[in-house]
Amino acid sequence: MAAKSPATRAVPSPLEWEYAPAPEARDILALEDRYGLYIGGEQVAPRSRKWFPTISPATEEHLAEVALAGPRDVDLAVQAARGAFEGEWSALRPAERAKYLFRIARLIQERSRELAVAESLNGGKPIKESRDVDIPLAAAHFFYYAGWADKLEYAFPNRKPRPLGVAGQIIPWNFPLLMLSWKIAPALACGNTVVLKPAETTPLTALIFTDICRQAGLPAGVVNIITGDGSTGAHLVKHPDLDKVAFTGSTGVGKAIRRELAGTGVKLTLELGRKAANIIFDDCALDQAVEGVVHGIYFNQGHVCCAGSRLLVQESIYEPLVAKLKRRLRTIRVGDPLDKNTDLGAINSRMQLDRIRELVASGEGDGAEMYQPPCRLPERGYWFAPTVFTNVAQSSRIAQEEIFGPVLSVLTFRTPEEAVEKANNTPYGLSAGVWTEKGSRILWMAERLRAGVVWANTFNRFDPTSPFGGYKESGFGREGGLHGLEPYLRFDR
Amino acid sequence: MSRIAVRKTYKLYIGGKFPRSESGRTYEAEGQNVARASRKDARDAVQAARGAFPKWAGATPYNRGQVLYRLAEMMETRAADLSRSCSGRREVERAIDRVVWYAGWADKLPQVLGGSNPVAGPYFNFTAPEPTGVVAVLAPELPPLEGLVSRIAPVIVSGNTAVVVTSETRPLAALELAEAIATSDLPDGVVNLLTGYRSELGPILAAHMDVNAIDVTGAGGETTELEILAADNVKRVIRAGSEQSPWEISAFLESKTVWHPVGV
Known part of the structure; x- marks a missing residue:
């Protein structure tokens, strides 16, 4: 469906593209009362x-x-x-x-x-x-x-x-x-x-x-x-x-x-629970890493026990990564879960929505900078826009507690040793992510991360043959x- | 007036098709005329x-498992036909259960046969099994169906493909099985069945330079000549038992070890 853009503008900005509804048929499901x-x-x-x-x-x-x-x-x-x-x-x-x-x-x-x-x-x-x-x-x-x-x-x-x-x-x-x-x-x-x-x-x-x-x-x-x-x-x-x-x-x-x-x-x-770290090194494939980060936290509205909710970015690529991330966030389609184009669906319950709101408010109170892309949320139901916090202190609640929602906290590090220390500085240890093109570094990090699953250059992968479970x-x-x-x-x- | 039955013509099973032997030869077994495969049929x-x-070995293990399970489903629906071609219903059931197993x-x-190796150095090192390639199978004479299935399943489950010389005296079970295979999701060419004389086909396959391993379980102990012929391209010569076991699978596997340094 064409965007309703002013007649004066020849080419609509990509941000105004709209998708025709593509709902999955519900009649396949016959619910009992x-x-x-x-x-x-x-x-x-x-x-x-x-x-x-x-x-x-x-x-x-x-x-x-x-x-x-x-x-x-x-x-x-x-x-x-x-x-x-x-x-x-x-x-x-x-x-x-x-x-x-x-x-x-x-x-x-x-x-x-x-x-x-x-x-x-x-x-x-x-x-x-x-x-x-x-x-x-x-x-x-x-x-x-x-x-x-x-x-x-x-x-x-x-x-x-x-x-x-x-x-x-x-x-x-x-x-x-x-x-x-x-x-x-x-x-x-x-x-x-x-x-x-x-x-x-x-x-x-x-x-x-x-x-x-x-x-x-x-x-x-x-x-x-x-x-x-x-x-x-x-x-x-x-x-x-x-x-x-x-x-x-x-x-x-x-x-x-x-x-x-x-x-x-x-x-x-x-x-x-967990507070998984997703660690981005400066030698990673940046676009691939941004996709991975988005998948890592916004997959399933962030309702993932191993979600990559704590992003640790090497300082040298902090700015380009955050810029790319924000731009990517604007293309996430929030809305009807039954629409085949939807990326981010509804928050599971009123209770969960309240908890996300409370933690996000505490993040703002702690002085972290919040970014949400412009998006229209439906009026009925439980919704929360994809959210990124930058300038987050390691001690902040949004860096420590499980939010279980589409909320990402971005922190930085300089050396691999510091990344390990920050990643392990949590009572949890379910999963971690490492993004670098250097194989030896992936394995070096994997040896030191106190987590039951380490994903390298990927995130949130599951398979029946692959054991899953946490440390600590x-x-x-x-x-x-x-x-x-x-x-x-x-x-x- | 009584009806005269329409009889089946029993042919070979190669590349998902049912051709006659290119040689035009047949022989009689179990009261039926069956194809007598030649050197060229073996080559085909x-x-x-x-x-x-490549495609079968490259399929995900999950996919291969499902395809084999689908074969069991097809065998179960053809259990009556299969029963007539072997010792009976019990043998068919054992054969089906073996495919499922x-x-x-x-x-x-890899979880049982492979793993990581704790080398003394900053390296991550793991060993994983991989299929060896094309496997020639000389199936046992008896039991015609269970013996055949017991040899085919451990060969193909890991991603190998097979050229099978069926029971010489009781080939009909294999030809019934071919119809189950053809209607399962097993890709064409993964299992190929040759009926004919073992003494003729065995040496041809043992000497074939594009066959990676030969299972001589059905050769009846007389394997010296086959082993000598197999030496030319260093074929693996496998003599298996009759019990189901993961070691029956591992006999047709190669182990691949990968090293990678660990460090910042």
């Missing part, structure tokens, strides 16, 4: 008799009613998982178990567009991300772990791997179905059964997943999905009949879970790859 | 395998 809990292979009404609405954060449109599981519901779900573990699931040969996981992978592929639309609608993320990243990776994760189910003895030579039993799993709202697959695929591959609680604001794809379990013919009780809020998660973690707890979310909640499980012998993995207060345990099996197994020797 | 098959190698290895090999 109400979703019960998925316990023992059936959708059941919650004993708590409580329901809550789930909405689209882009429009605040009501999508469906979802059950809020109480203590009794949690108990029933764990019982169902225990029953399946002690019955049919453990009696199954590993090679047959694998076939269910292969089936699930295939069904996710088959229903990928429907899942992508649901993900974008319920979570606010751009359709091109849910369609091209989240859902394909979720299917790939099941496919990868399906292959492990009958090969565990090769992953752990001279040990006897055995399933743990029932796993309680709590996932965040930033990659709902992908995080579900990170949790469920290895758990099932290792022979466990699960009770999974999706995030309060993004239950829909997990609920569609229950229908995929039905289509796959998965034995009842192997997967149980209980929707709810923080209280549901707390009940689940405290349940006395769990053998395993896996949590992805905030560091505060992670620490509380660690305390709660002290002395119980329940096996625990935590994937928590970013949690413990790894998800993905061969290393992702261990958290779901016990060993007789 | 090696050429097809070589042509398919190997499919799962596609994206796990």
Whole structure:
């Protein structure tokens, strides 16, 4: 669509280009009015008799009613998982178990567009991300772990791997179905059964997943999905009949879970917060680095536990890099998550938006300089423009705390040693990025960065074969790859 | 009046096509007339395998795993046909499960067979497995389907392409399998099947200068001549067991080690 520019101007400025709407069709998704809990292979009404609405954060449109599981519901779900573990699931040969996981992978592929639309609608993320990243990776994760189910003895030579039993799993709202697959695929591959609680604001794809379990013919009780809020998660973690707890979310909640499980012998993995450094050296390929920085922080509205939210730039290229970055920011398209051209979708919830606003205000108060490109934000829904802070002090809250939003803080360094020191100067250690054309420097930095994942000349790459997880207060345990099996197994020797 | 059945003509499977032997020769096996492949057919098959190698080896492991799994799907739907060509349903099921088992290895090999090497110096050093190239396979006589699948799957899962001499006395299972392969997503030329006389085709493939490895499992112990012929281009000569194992895959792999300095 042509821009409405004054007749006097022959060539419209690129900044005034508009894109015709290119919405993804919604009719592929048929939502029910109400979703019960998925316990023992059936959708059941919650004993708590409580329901809550789930909405689209882009429009605040009501999508469906979802059950809020109480203590009794949690108990029933764990019982169902225990029953399946002690019955049919453990009696199954590993090679047959694998076939269910292969089936699930295939069904996710088959229903990928429907899942992508649901993900974008319920979570606010751009359709091109849910369609091209989240859902394909979720299917790939099941496919990868399906292959492990009958090969565990090769992953752990001279040990006897055995399933743990029932796993309680709590996932965040930033990659709902992908995080579900990170949790469920290895758990099932290792022979466990699960009770999974999706995030309060993004239950829909997990609920569609229950229908995929039905289509796959998965034995009842192997997967149980209980929707709810923080209280549901707390009940689940405290349940006395769990053998395993896996949590992805905030560091505060992670620490509380660690305390709660002290002395119980329940096996625990935590994937928590971060403040990832993205380190740009002056010998990097600058344009490529700018793209990487933009992808690193604005991908998924910055709702990424490993987002490159702290940019460390070598002083000699600070000015050209920031200039290029600001120019690039102006081309980010903010808007309807279901539009195929959208780069930056809606903030996931009112609560998250408030937190971003509060931290951004504190950044301004600390004297940092804020830049936001001119962009029109929709009136309804939860939105935040892509934001860059320059002149940020190392001690500032926006340089220290997890914002979990499209907000980037730019700091500088002079030498590689200083870059390492600044990057490691945080209680977290989930990921880091290094941008330089010099291979030996990449590896030198990788040796010194206290982070579970180091991306070099790329950022936010995920693959089922690649282990992911943090150092320090970013949690413990790894998800993905061969290393992702261990958290779901016990060993007789 | 009873209906007269339309019988299938059993032909070779080369480069995704079903040609007759260029020699015009056939022989009778299992009551059917089947093609008796010649030196030129073997050459065509090696050429097809070589042509398919770069793309198949370059496909992502995830993709290769899915393609093999798709082959298992195709075999399952043809289980009835396959059953008639071998010892029965049980053998078909074992063969399908074996394909699925190997499919799962596609994206796990380097994690079990490779890794980083802690060299004493400022270097990052890692070793990763890579496919060796075109592999000639002399399939076991029996079991006709399970034996064949057990040899093909570990060869191709890592990215090799194969030229297979099928069971001489029981070739029909291979020809049924060819139809499953042709309707799966396996690219043309990744698996090529030659029916004929092993004593004729074995030495041709063992001597072929564009074949990188030869699996002599089905040669029945008499491999001296094949090993001598294989020496000319230093072919890997593999004699495998019948059990499924990642070491069956690694037999057809090369190890590549990469060094890179570490420093500011």
